[in-house]
Amino acid sequence: MTACKLQRRTFLAGTALVTMLPAAASHATPEAMAAAIKEVVGNATVREGKVTLDVPPLIENGSTVPLTVSVESPMSEADHVKAIHVFNEKNPQPYVFDATLGPASGKAVVGTRIKLGDSQRIVAIAVTSKGEFWSGSADVIVTLAACLEEMT
Amino acid sequence: MANVLINVPKTARRGEVIEIKAMILHPMETGFRPGTSGRIIPRNIIERFTATWNGTEVFSMAMSPAIAANPFVSFFAVARESGTIALRWTGDEGFAVEERVAITVA
Amino acid sequence: MKAARAVLGLVALFAATWAAAQGTLETRRSGYQDMGPALRQMQDDDTANPGMLFVQLGDQAWSRPAGTSGKSCADCHGAVAGMKGVAARYPAIPPGADKPVDLGGRINLCRTGRQQAEPWPAENRDLLALEALVALQSRGEPIAPPADPRLAPFRERGAEIYRRRQGQLNLSCAICHDDNAGKQLAGVVIPQAHPTGYPIYRLEWQTLGSLKRRLRNCLVGVRADAWPLDAMEYVELETYLMDRARGMKIESPAVRP
Numbered sequence: 153m154t155a156c157k158l159q160r161r162t163f164l165a166g167t168a169l170v171t172m173l174p175a176a177a178s179h180a181t182p183e184a185m186a187a188a189i190k191e192v193v194g195n196a197t198v199r200e201g202k203v204t205l206d207v208p209p210l211i212e213n214g215s216t217v218p219l220t221v222s223v224e225s226p227m228s229e230a231d232h233v234k235a236i237h238v239f240n241e242k243n244p245q246p247y248v249f250d251a252t253l254g255p256a257s258g259k260a261v262v263g264t265r266i267k268l269g270d271s272q273r274i275v276a277i278a279v280t281s282k283g284e285f286w287s288g289s290a291d292v293i294v295t296l297a298a299c300l301e302e303m304t
Numbered sequence: 305m306a307n308v309l310i311n312v313p314k315t316a317r318r319g320e321v322i323e324i325k326a327m328i329l330h331p332m333e334t335g336f337r338p339g340t341s342g343r344i345i346p347r348n349i350i351e352r353f354t355a356t357w358n359g360t361e362v363f364s365m366a367m368s369p370a371i372a373a374n375p376f377v378s379f380f381a382v383a384r385e386s387g388t389i390a391l392r393w394t395g396d397e398g399f400a401v402e403e404r405v406a407i408t409v410a
Numbered sequence: 411m412k413a414a415r416a417v418l419g420l421v422a423l424f425a426a427t428w429a430a431a432q433g434t435l436e437t438r439r440s441g442y443q444d445m446g447p448a449l450r451q452m453q454d455d456d457t458a459n460p461g462m463l464f465v466q467l468g469d470q471a472w473s474r475p476a477g478t479s480g481k482s483c484a485d486c487h488g489a490v491a492g493m494k495g496v497a498a499r500y501p502a503i504p505p506g507a508d509k510p511v512d513l514g515g516r517i518n519l520c521r522t523g524r525q526q527a528e529p530w531p532a533e534n535r536d537l538l539a540l541e542a543l544v545a546l547q548s549r550g551e552p553i554a555p556p557a558d559p560r561l562a563p564f565r566e567r568g569a570e571i572y573r574r575r576q577g578q579l580n581l582s583c584a585i586c587h588d589d590n591a592g593k594q595l596a597g598v599v600i601p602q603a604h605p606t607g608y609p610i611y612r613l614e615w616q617t618l619g620s621l622k623r624r625l626r627n628c629l630v631g632v633r634a635d636a637w638p639l640d641a642m643e644y645v646e647l648e649t650y651l652m653d654r655a656r657g658m659k660i661e662s663p664a665v666r667p
Contacts, residue, residue, distance in 0.1 A: 252361075259380040299630065300631070378458075
């Protein structure tokens, strides 16, 4: 009986200790990116094509990476890009941005600057008014300068 | 136009597809960075950018912590009528900025 | 036959000496040339260069009354375009002073001396914005340090700092930026360190910053104690660096990784 009690106490103490340990920072992984993409496309087929990512293959600092996503589309009332979703696979979370477009856009081209914590793949999914899903991707190598503000 | 740099052509031909660029001063603190104390600096980002043309939305972007500081956006819109293009940014800590530019479409 | 060959030889000799007389080949490179095309494009496009956001802030500050004087920069200086060439000839010794100040220091002298306003601390946003606005007026101008003989001892001290080994890594500026410029360090090309684009939008900082801030990053890089913010060392080093970059074109506000 005493032995059981001791074991139980040790177990509870151990559990308490474990819950006090700092949780590891969440990190996106290719699986997390796939899950985020699935939220957008559901069970629909995603075809590769029509989506081009213009991003430098190598950037000297991951804090400000210029990215332009272009989707081939007539951008007419009947056939236009409704949304562009961009994902990453190695930042702490998988989302980059979600853009909403329409026939008033004229061109399905969106430019911005993104943060990349590491060399990784970026994926863009375009959703059309006809219910189609098109995808494109790009790989970026991220380097880092020497002589930064803080010692790393 | 305090902390915003906007580039919109002053005039456009009817039906012309024009490029609109906007950049706003904002730290876009991700919420993942530890400060010098070792504690995580709280997230402070712009969550949404919206562009309307005479009140009708022509573009919007939901931003994540993966958007770089001092966020820059460029997008396109069909010039249909003269009027006002309004650009709106909203985000954490009650951040709300609106800037308006006039455009003449002939 | 012999005569023809002799003539050809003379022509070749003439061509060679004529070419040499045109001046030495420019071997100096701006950090701009060491960046990839994406960052060069970011710097070149005034509608997308993040530094231009600060230039716009500077434009507003230029017309804003300051201090108990109620005067703005514009009230004394008129249109900012009149500042063309100014950034290209700093650091300089202001009238009535005996040591040089950098551009930020000169702006602060105007604030305290003319506007009766508080001086701005280092890396203050309005100060950087005005520096960016003024430096932009010299974009494309060659760096032209003033021919003031009083600058010589400061420039020499700057040269001595540049060549002095420092920090736990025991490196001098010259070892990286003279001897090893063009080679790679941590995946990025070591620039020659010419201050052609200050204040710069350094991606690492996610904001605009001064040469002083960048030099402090260098000191951290060699694991040295950064000098206090008001130390003359920064101005002395800048005086030397601007002389070393004499003739190179100002490209402010620059973008750098």
